[in-house]
Amino acid sequence: MLILRCPYCGICADETELTPGGEAHLTRFGPGSTDEDFEAYLFLRQNPKGVHIERWCHTCGCGKWFHAVRCTATLEIFGTYSAQNLRPPPDIIEAIKIRRPDWGGFHK
C-alpha cells in the first residue's frame, strides 16, 4: 500500500484514497502542432524503471492534484509537491540524488 502525503491538506493518504494520473510535467501540444509533438504529448511516455515523476489526485480527500516522485522498481517515495511547480523543487531533487546517485536528472 502506497502512502503519499498530500502537499495541500497535509494528510498522509493511503493509495485507496488517491487516484494515479501518470507521468507529470508533460508539455501540452494542441492544434497547429506537429504530428510528432502531438503523438509525444498524447502517447509517448518515459515509463522508467526507477525514478518516476508522476501526478496523483487526492480524490477521497481535498480533491487536489499534486505531484509525487517515486521509484517504480522499489516503490520508494522521494517526496510530494504541489502541482503549481513546473519542475521538481530543489529539496526533492536533493532527496532523489541522495538515494539514487546515478539518476539522470529531471529532463523536460
Add this chain to the structure above:
Amino acid sequence: MKRYSAFAIAREAISRHQNWERVWAAPEPGKEYDVIIAGAGGHGLATAYYLGKNHDIKRVAIIEKGWLGGGNTGRNTTIIRSNYLQDPSAAIYEKSRSLYETISQELNYNVMFSPRGVMMLAQTEHEIRGYRRTAHANFCQNVETEFIGPKRVKELCPIINIAGPRYPVLGALWQPRGGTARHDAVAWGYARACSAMGMHIIQKCEITGICREGGIVTGVDTTKGRIRCNRLGIMVAGHSGVLADMAGFRLPIESVALQAMISEPIKPCMDVVVMANTVHGYMSQSDKGEMVIGGGADGFNNYTQRGSFHHLEETVRALIETFPMISRLKMLRHWGGIVDMTGDRSPIISKTPVDGVFINCGWGTGGFKAIPGSGWAMAELMAKGTSCLADPFSLDRFREGRFIDESVAAGVAH
C-alpha cells in the same frame, strides 16, 4: 530430439527413467547470430520457432534475463479466446487460437489445450449491446461466437448466481472454441523445438546495451559479453520501455502490475472459463482443481511484480457475489506480473526507428492467448519486412491516429 510417445515411456522405463535427454540445451553464447531475440517468454520463443520453421532462419539466439518462461508467460491465467471487436485483432487472435488447436501435435509436446469454452458475462444493458455487437462482428470475421441468454449461462455453469442483487447475469458472449492451456508447457514446448533446430537459448543473461552503427543495429551488450547480430527482436513485455530506452526511442507504453491468485484445489465444479468485466474478475478451474482467478491492474507505473492488496479485495468481492460457493475457499498463492499497456489496448508488432530492431510488445493484460499468432506474425515481419497480420499493429499508428481500439471492446480483463 527424441520424440515423446507412449513407446518412449516404455523405452526409458528400461533404464529407470534416468536417461531422458534434456528438453533444451544450455549453450554459451556464440559471437554472432542472424537474429537475436530478447526475451525467452512465449512470444520470443514462438517467434524464434516460426523464424526457423516458416522462414528457414535458424542462426538464432534467444537471450533471457531470468529463466525461460518466468515472466508473464508463467504469471497469467491461461485463458485463450479470440472474440475481439476489431478486424486486425480478430485476425491475429483467431490465428493464434487455431494454432493452439494443433500445437501439441506439431511440437510433440502436450500444452494441454482445453477448448472448454469462454463466456463473458453481460451484467448491464450496455454490456448486452456491446457483446451483441461483438457477436455480429465476430460473425463477419469468421470467429465462432454467439450471444446467449441467462438460462443457457446457468446450464453451462451451474455454480453461477444469475440473480445477483447488484449485477444480475443478463446474458453472455459465448465462444465455445476458447479455453485454457498449460502456460509453462507452451514456453517449454517452443523452447524444445527451437533447441532441436539448433537455436541457442541463453538464460540468466541480461542485455545491458544495444549496439548501433549509423542507425543500424549491430549487436547487443550482455552480462555474458557482446553478441553481434543483423536483426534484433525485442519481446520483453513489461520491460519493453527499458530496452527501447537502450535503443534510443520511446514507446507509447506504461508498465503496471496485474495480479492473479489461485485457490486450494477442490473437486471439479466448473468446466468453462467465466469472465465478468463489469465487476472485474475472471475465473476458471485448473486441471488440478484450483480455481484460477484474475484480478485488476493497478493504475500507477510499477516494475516490482507485486500489486496493491485492495485490488485483490475488489476482485474477490465481485466473484463471491457471482459464485457464492467460493466464499469459503482458501487462497493458496497470489502473484503479480508487469504488463505493458498501450493507449488503445492493442499490441505493437512493428519495425522501430532503429534499422534491424523489431519490437513486439503492448500485449498488456492479454498476451498469453496470442503467443502462437504473435510469434507467427513477428517471424514473418522479421524475415520479410512485412506481414499482413502484423502490419496494422505498427508503431506509427499512434501518430497517424489509426487506433485498433479494444479498450472498450475487450474491457479491462483479458
